[in-house]
Amino acid sequence: MSTNPIKVLYWFRTDLRLHDSPALLKALDLGPTEFYPVWCWDPYYVYNTPVGPNRWQFLLDSMKDLSNSISRINQKSKLFVIRGEPSITLPYVWRRWGITHLAFEEDDDQRHSRPRDASIIKAAKDAGVQVLTSPGHTLYPQVQVMAAAKGKLPASYRGFVNIVDKIGPPDPARDTPQTLPDPGPATLDDPLPPEFLEQWKNAWTDRQQPSAKDVNAKNRIAQDLAYRSPNPLSGPTGNFEIPTFDELGIRPATTHHRGGESVALQKLEEYLKNKEKVLKFEKPKTSPAQFNPASTTTLSPHLKFGTLSPRLFYSRLKNLERENPKMKATTPPESLVGQLLWRDFFHLQQSQIEHYHQIDGNRICRDFHWRLKDRNTPESQDDVEAEKLLRAWANGVTGFPWIDAIMRQLKTEGWIHHLARHSVACFLTRGHLYISWERGAEVFDDLLIDLDPALNAGNWMWLSASAYFQQYFRVYSPIQFGKKFDPNGDFIRHYCPELKDFPKQFIYQPWEAPLAVQKKAKCVIGETYPEPIVEEKEARERCLGQMKEGYAQNRYGASSGAQPPTNPRGHPAATAGHGRHLTHSPRSNPPKRKPAPAPPSPSPRAQKQLKLDFKSVA
């Protein structure tokens, strides 16, 4: 009995850290004789998901840092990066390495992660590999909250907070392991068996979207990886190394936000030094226009990648409150603890609501007659004007400097302040353009480093008054809102440099400046910087009317408790290769295919993405 080796493959996904990792500790408690820390790098996902370079960089940073930390406590070990779709490569690797146990942190994303993990768990069972999982990405395990809620999902933040208050504080942060067992001889250096290659090839072909006829450069690189390198699983040199931008063919990142557990922990310590700022934190009073440094923690990407544990953050905040009782700390929802609870709230929602990331089939989401609602709309019914508006919004060329500055910061830095997200999301949807929140969420999917599907979908529903929030007549002004925080328009001057010499008086509405003023500022509206794409007041009033009508009609993505429609609009599936859609995988309905395994988390969207084009202004 005692001679049975315990060979553990630990699969890192949403938890790129060693500190406070319940799943990792559970795996180590087995007392493994061999321990393999693994990341699965799925080339299909990489080349078919429009994730911008900034998020890739953050992921690679985090992987490098984790690998270094692993090597620091065991120089024979590191993060082994295995190229390939997990559902095919992991079973092969188990066999080759004689793995007895697979361990990973649970992921509550029902759209992709859960089906993927279910198929892996099944494959493990079939192969006689034991599976250990643990929650760990949120403060509270979702089963615990649902049990405390007697199975009834709280529909509001207040309700959620009432329930977790009954539970008490979340688990304290656990220790960082000081040692790790050696890995075994991690080689896959002989040629892969033909049946494996066949399986891979089939899976690859299966996962091609119909419109991916034109094989672009990225696909070619991916296919090289898949078929031609001597051993695609272990990387170009067979050492399971972390991919480089060169290997991946990804264009350089532009952001200053950098990933990694050590960066996260340092950033946390730095932030906590300012006790006043931490304990008196009120989200609505922090400025969306402040940059470098931002007015908030900017720890969100670290929570997303798991380079920072939310329980560690929470316990540090609570300790600070305890140590400074006279300072009268702020409370949820506006405090920093409140922000962590918002994150838990939306993750709980995501875990319990079918089709959470879209309108169709979503029982809590109102179904307004948005423009550009359905990407599968027949060409004859395309709303060409709305597509132009969406592009202008995404590219930061709406002619509203406040909106454009935010969207350009999003593109350049991959991070924008929460209230900035509100402002641009409101503008796109219920405020001015009346375009579906799904289209906006897709742009955020691409560009946000901290993209978390639960928070993204939840907040887009909130801001578009589709769920959680109903006071649709409270509209953020693209002209006035930013002025409260930044009357001089420094934020605009930085991200829209063509406007930098505009006088303060006109910086938020440059089209109102007399031509002489425009000329003096070396920026003529309509030439150097665009005219506003809509007349503000007129657009807002039209939207208000449509929202009122939408509420009266009281349509939802799905009726409560009912099965989601399979093809709600009767539209034909997306046809091949038009290039007319801004984006197109049929995200609306449950995927026919196996869901794509997802390292850094948004959906495996196909082929085309919104072209971000600055040349008209840059």
Next chain:
DNA sequence: TGCGGGTTGGCATT
């Protein structure tokens, strides 16, 4: 059925 509340609106008034 009625009422207070809802993470963060805008505007005018004090």
Next chain:
DNA sequence: AATGCCAACCCGCA
């Protein structure tokens, strides 16, 4: 800085 009004939403609770 704080209040009331705009026009008026839904939710949860008594």
